Amino acid sequence: MNTLNFQEKLLLLRLKKKDPEAFAQVYDLYVTPIYRFIYFKVSSRQDAEDLTSEVFLKIWQYVTETDEVIENLRALLYRSARNLVIDFYRRNAKRDYVQDEEILDLIQDEKQQSLLTKVDLEIEMKNVELILRKLKDEYREIIILRFVEELSINEIAEVLGKSKGSVRVILHRALKVVKELANQNGK
Amino acid sequence: MENKIIKEIKNLRTEIKPRSEWVSLSRDLLLKQIKQESYEPVKIGASSYLQIFVQFFRQSMLEPAVVMLLMMVTFLGSSLGINAAFYSLPGEPLYKVKLALEQTHAAMVSNETEQVNLKIEFAQKRMEELDKIVSATDLPVEQQKAKIKEAVAELQNNVLAVNNHLVKISKSITQSKVNDKDKADTVKMAVAVTSKTEELVKSLDQKLENLPAVDELEVKDLVAGAVKSVKDVNLSAQQLVEDVNQPQENALEIPDGSVKGVDNNDSVSDKSQNTDTIIKIDVKDTETEVINTSTDSIKLD
Numbered sequence: 001m002n003t004l005n006f007q008e009k010l011l012l013l014r015l016k017k018k019d020p021e022a023f024a025q026v027y028d029l030y031v032t033p034i035y036r037f038i039y040f041k042v043s044s045r046q047d048a049e050d051l052t053s054e055v056f057l058k059i060w061q062y063v064t065e066t067d068e069v070i071e072n073l074r075a076l077l078y079r080s081a082r083n084l085v086i087d088f089y090r091r092n093a094k095r096d097y098v099q100d101e102e103i104l105d106l107i108q109d110e111k112q113q114s115l116l117t118k119v120d121l122e123i124e125m126k127n128v129e130l131i132l133r134k135l136k137d138e139y140r141e142i143i144i145l146r147f148v149e150e151l152s153i154n155e156i157a158e159v160l161g162k163s164k165g166s167v168r169v170i171l172h173r174a175l176k177v178v179k180e181l182a183n184q185n186g187k
Numbered sequence: 188m189e190n191k192i193i194k195e196i197k198n199l200r201t202e203i204k205p206r207s208e209w210v211s212l213s214r215d216l217l218l219k220q221i222k223q224e225s226y227e228p229v230k231i232g233a234s235s236y237l238q239i240f241v242q243f244f245r246q247s248m249l250e251p252a253v254v255m256l257l258m259m260v261t262f263l264g265s266s267l268g269i270n271a272a273f274y275s276l277p278g279e280p281l282y283k284v285k286l287a288l289e290q291t292h293a294a295m296v297s298n299e300t301e302q303v304n305l306k307i308e309f310a311q312k313r314m315e316e317l318d319k320i321v322s323a324t325d326l327p328v329e330q331q332k333a334k335i336k337e338a339v340a341e342l343q344n345n346v347l348a349v350n351n352h353l354v355k356i357s358k359s360i361t362q363s364k365v366n367d368k369d370k371a372d373t374v375k376m377a378v379a380v381t382s383k384t385e386e387l388v389k390s391l392d393q394k395l396e397n398l399p400a401v402d403e404l405e406v407k408d409l410v411a412g413a414v415k416s417v418k419d420v421n422l423s424a425q426q427l428v429e430d431v432n433q434p435q436e437n438a439l440e441i442p443d444g445s446v447k448g449v450d451n452n453d454s455v456s457d458k459s460q461n462t463d464t465i466i467k468i469d470v471k472d473t474e475t476e477v478i479n480t481s482t483d484s485i486k487l488d
Contacts, residue, residue: 005243006239006243009239009242009243010239013235013238013239018221020218020221020222023217023218023221024214024218027214027217028214031205031210031213031214032204032205032210035203035204035205036199036200036203036204039203040203045205045206048205049205049206049209049213052205052213053213053216053217056217057217057220057221060217060221069242071242127195128192128195128196128198128199129199132196143196147193147196147197148196148197148199148200148203149200150200175189175192175193178192178196179189179192182192
């Protein structure tokens with residue numbers, strides 16, 4: 001039996017019983033990986049931090065209220081993170097439709113801020129990070145999950161809601177694009 | 188090139204981290220938030236661990252490697268178990284398993300003759316077990332006595348079973364329900380049983396003499412009882428041989444009212460006495476001459 005798996009199962013059991021200590025342990029175990037995952041999907045550290053906190057709160061609510069058997073806590077965390085990022089972009093897209101001038105100024109300011117943050121980030125980022133940011137979301141996601149978070153193909157399939165075969169194909173394509181971009185950068 | 192890129196991507200794992208001050212702040216905030224909700228005290232009992240185990244087991248069953256391993260372990264485990272049971276003696280935990288395995292083996296044999304052969308083998312095994320128990324020097328007397336009792340009781344069971352089968356076979360033969368090949372097999376079996384039971388009787392008699400430490404009357408009586416049972420089987424087997432070799436016989440009444448071959452004045456035929464008699468009467472075979480003439484009577488006290 002995998003020790004981590006067993007630890008996870010025990011934590012899940014205690015979470016269901018609404019044990020705050022179990023929650024703290026889950027947080028300590030997964031805050032960095034979840035933050036990293038979200039970080040590559042959003043444009044700022046602030047957003048990544050906010051969304052990461054929201055993930056853990058959502059997980060607490062879900063695990064304590066659901067009767068469903070949860071097979072894999074890690075996959076559940078990544079799935080929640082992914083869904084929250086999607087909701088985040090939907091919320092942000094709606095915000096773009098506001099017409100009030102004051103608000104527009106604010107938005108302008110916000111966009112500038114966002115751009116500045118982007119530039120700051122770009123300065124901080126290494127080549128490979130920039131390459132990843134250029135990828136389409138699907139490819140970036142899979143690359144991060146596979147090589148940074150070191151999830152198995154099975155787990156990635158569970159997180160993305162795809163088959164193992166699809167995951168392998170997408171991963172292969174993603175790596176191909178990464179190689180091409182790296183070659184371009186090199187030139 | 189690809190490996191280099193993958194290595195750089197993997198390095199991001201150590202490079203991209205949240206701010207430590209944010210991590211602790213966020214942790215405290217979240218814990219405050221969830222503690223506001225009421226919670227029941229956590230009790231993780233055996234049922235919870237069983238739940239986890241069942242989940243693990245279910246997940247693991249999907250892995251073929253685990254299935255193969257389980258199959259091998261089950262096979263090995265059962266082989267080792269059967270092996271261990273084979274060498275067990277009365278009083279040991281696996282002895283009952285040994286007897287159960289023998290019963291299962293016997294249940295799979297449908298032929299009466301083979302049943303007899305098998306059960307006489309079982310009786311011989313009981314004899315070997317008795318040998319080991321009697322010659323064991325490290326056993327306390329009471330324990331030895333208990334083991335002897337158990338072994339002898341099982342021996343008697345096996346022997347009685349043999350006798351029952353012999354009676355069945357004998358009935359089938361007298362009712363002419365068996366063909367010539369079966370008759371030949373039966374004779375072979377009966378002869379084998381005769382010699383094996385003679386050996387068993389000899390061994391038991393020796394055991395009876397060599398029981399110095401266990402000289403309680405009940406054990407000796409038990410062993411003596413077993414000797415008698417084995418002798419009965421021996422007689423039944425001999426009788427069976429004769430039955431097979433005898434052509435079908437009919438009682439003929441001679442005009443003077445007496446039955447030929449029987450001493451009508453003999454008190455042996457008096458039914459008020461507690462005797463069993465087997466009377467064979469001369470038969471004139473129209474095709475062959477009279478083969479056997481014998482009159483046997485067996486008194487049982």
